[in-house]
Amino acid sequence: MKVLVMYVNEFSYVPSEKNLEDAKTVTEGNSYSDSILAFIQVEEQDEEKDVKSREKKLVNHIKWTARKNDCKRIILHSFAHLSESKASVEFTKELFDLAEKRLQNADFDTAQTPFGYFLDLKIDAPGFSLARIWASL
Numbered sequence: 728m729k730v731l732v733m734y735v736n737e738f739s740y741v742p743s744e745k746n747l748e749d750a751k752t753v754t755e756g757n758s759y760s761d762s763i764l765a766f767i768q769v770e771e772q773d774e775e776k777d778v779k780s781r782e783k784k785l786v787n788h789i790k791w792t793a794r795k796n797d798c799k800r801i802i803l804h805s806f807a808h809l810s811e812s813k814a815s816v817e818f819t820k821e822l823f824d825l826a827e828k829r830l831q832n833a834d835f836d837t838a839q840t841p842f843g844y845f846l847d848l849k850i851d852a853p854g855f856s857l858a859r860i861w862a863s864l
Contacts, residue, residue: 728864730788732789747816768808781864790833800836802837820842
């Protein structure tokens with residue numbers, strides 16, 4: 728799994744193009760401020776491991792980043808451009824849903840961008856050391 732996590736002053740999206748036929752229809756965008764934005768690519772080899780172990784590893788990394796940036800809002804964004812390897816849609820969505828639930832149980836305010844869509848994005852991210860963290864988990 729590859730993860731690029733950013734602290735963002737502001738983040739917004741608008742659905743642009745549906746790229747998964749089975750994705751639920753989404754027409755409205757959303758915006759967030761003072762958030763951790765996690766671009767996540769779940770890889771094929773992640774499916775060889777238990778989904779719960781991958782979810783725990785992802786959540787621990789995101790929580791660490793959130794603490795370093797004194798932030799309680801987290802946005803999960805599926806971003807299949809950090810690696811050539813891709814996990815199945817089903818495994819990826821399950822991992823995202825489990826991670827979101829665990830983060831909520833830890834008192835984080837969470838959101839997921841629409842799964843199965845290309846999105847128009849607006850990102851305002853400050854330039855300091857821990858505002859952008861890449862990891863291979």
